[in-house]
Amino acid sequence: MTTTLVHPTTPRRKAGHSAEDISPDAAAALDRFFHQLAHARHRPLLLLDYDGTLAGFRVDRFQARPWAGVRRQLQRIQRQGRTRIAVITGRPAAEIAPMLALDHPIEVWGLHGAERLHPNGHRELEDAPPAARARLDQVRAHLRRDALGGLYEDKPNAAVMHWRGHPPARARQIEQRTRALFEPLAHLEGIALLEFEAGIELRVGRDKGGAVRQIIAESGNDSPVTYLGDDLSDEAAFRVVNLAGGPHLSVLMRRAWRATAADVWLQPPAGLRTFLARWESVDAATA
Numbered sequence: 001m002t003t004t005l006v007h008p009t010t011p012r013r014k015a016g017h018s019a020e021d022i023s024p025d026a027a028a029a030l031d032r033f034f035h036q037l038a039h040a041r042h043r044p045l046l047l048l049d050y051d052g053t054l055a056g057f058r059v060d061r062f063q064a065r066p067w068a069g070v071r072r073q074l075q076r077i078q079r080q081g082r083t084r085i086a087v088i089t090g091r092p093a094a095e096i097a098p099m100l101a102l103d104h105p106i107e108v109w110g111l112h113g114a115e116r117l118h119p120n121g122h123r124e125l126e127d128a129p130p131a132a133r134a135r136l137d138q139v140r141a142h143l144r145r146d147a148l149g150g151l152y153e154d155k156p157n158a159a160v161m162h163w164r165g166h167p168p169a170r171a172r173q174i175e176q177r178t179r180a181l182f183e184p185l186a187h188l189e190g191i192a193l194l195e196f197e198a199g200i201e202l203r204v205g206r207d208k209g210g211a212v213r214q215i216i217a218e219s220g221n222d223s224p225v226t227y228l229g230d231d232l233s234d235e236a237a238f239r240v241v242n243l244a245g246g247p248h249l250s251v252l253m254r255r256a257w258r259a260t261a262a263d264v265w266l267q268p269p270a271g272l273r274t275f276l277a278r279w280e281s282v283d284a285a286t287a
């Protein structure tokens with residue numbers, strides 16, 4: 001599918017009965033995808049980021065519950081049984097089930113794709129090359145002692161620095177110090193730098209694009225696939241979806257527009273609810 005970027009300067013109109021404004025190009029891309037979804041012979045893939053996409057941001061991330069109505073929509077899609085739903089998040093995978101509170105366990109890829117939690121509870125953490133792992137562990141130990149003035153988050157496969165909420169000059173200083181530490185190591189085999197909004201992560205393992213690639217491959221490559229995400233770390237997933245062999249649509253789900261590889265831009269929560277409602281009705285019609 002060709003990329004139909006939606007720019008704020010694009011002429012806008014009210015789309016159908018939905019509450020949000022979207023461009024004619026985006027409306028056409030959505031219509032095309034849902035038409036293909038209705039006629040698909042393979043099990044569709046509904047791939048979702050969590051924070052910022054299904055839920056608004058909270059300073060305390062354990063307060064970030066899904067937007068009103070979204071949990072019940074996902075519940076109904078899950079019950080219909082046609083769609084394979086997976087959440088792909090930067091968080092540890094185990095955090096998602098209690099936040100979503102669905103009746104049945106869901107497939108979750110955590111740590112930006114390096115960790116996989118199957119619906120039956122089986123958990124896999126991707127192995128990293130020992131040399132990469134050793135260097136990363138040195139950095140994690142260093143930052144646990146000295147967080148460089150920022151908010152340090154220690155993950156099993158990553159060192160994460162956040163500067164959200166700091167005044168700009170202070171945030172720049174934290175970023176510069178962190179980059180000075182991270183960037184030389186990011187050139188090493190098996191280690192990568194992941195940029196996200198108001199932070200960076202030095203990590204080993206699959207990224208979100210790698211997780212999406214594996215899910216698509218397991219589904220046989222012809223399945224309809226969509227990915228909804230808000231952050232820079234979701235761009236890798238958008239790019240993989242854009243190259244999928246089956247019907248596909250990548251969606252930037254975000255209040256404000258930004259440059260993206262996604263096919264369309266929708267604004268949560270109204271744009272999310274409308275999208276899930278269409279999905280639900282297509283599934284119901286094909287049952």
Ligand SMILES: [Mg+2]
Pocket residue numbers: 049050051052053229230231
């Ligand atoms: Mg997000």
